[in-house]
Amino acid sequence: MRQRFIRALELIGVLALLSIETLLVVQVVARLVFSISLSWAEELARYSHIWLVFVGAAVATCWDAHIQVDFFTAFLPKGALRQLRLGVAVLGAVFSSLFFSSAVLLISQLWATQTASTGMPFPVFFMPVVIGGAFLIVAFLWSAMILSRSREAVAESSVANSSAERGGLP
Incomplete structure (x- = not known):
């Protein structure tokens, strides 16, 4: 289940990157070939x-x-290192929760405002902040859970293990 969660996040990231590239190429081609400026393309690429x-x-x-x-x-012993990493994961979850709640508050205050070029409501474009904050909470809690169950200092989610599983570089 954890791997599916990570794969879904990776897919969202890849789609975002592809949309940025596509929008920028369309903007450049429209401007240079057709002498048309698409005001919305740059804004959507930014979002x-x-x-x-x-x-x-x-x-x-x-x-x-x-x-x-x-x-x-x-220089820390393995047990102390595991406790330190567990504390960092818990603090990460706490700060991600604060970030998430602040983003929800911001969206509730911006509900009536619209973007300049697309005319879409601002909360639509601030949703990645809320959703990303929720994903961060889940990721930090997952790391804390793995560290609390593990006897070793390095979590199962470490770069060394995940890159070896994925067959790639960290």
């Missing part, structure tokens, strides 16, 4: 980028691929 960032943050959390400074943790 697709927002989707990519927030979904990508959840994927990086699932892979344990966020930037980490491990100079001091390299």
Whole structure:
């Protein structure tokens, strides 16, 4: 189930990246070949980028691929390292929950406003922030659950394990 969750997030990220590329190519071709400026293409590409960032943050959390400074943790015993990583996962879930609730509050306040070029309601484009926050909560809680059940310092979601399973680079 966890792998399906990660694969679904990866698919959303790939679709967001493809939409960015497609929209920008269409914008360039329309401007250079047909001398037409599509005001909505750049805005939609920007919103697709927002989707990519927030979904990508959840994927990086699932892979344990966020930037980490491990100079001091390299000297910790395995039990202390596991407890530290568990604490970081719990704190990540807490801060993601605060982020999520703030995003929901923002959307509720912006319900009547519209975007400049597309005329769509702003909450439609802030949904990736809410959904990405929810994905981050799930990813951090999943990591905390794995760490709390594991006797080893490195979680099953670590870059080393996931990249070996995936056959790719971390």
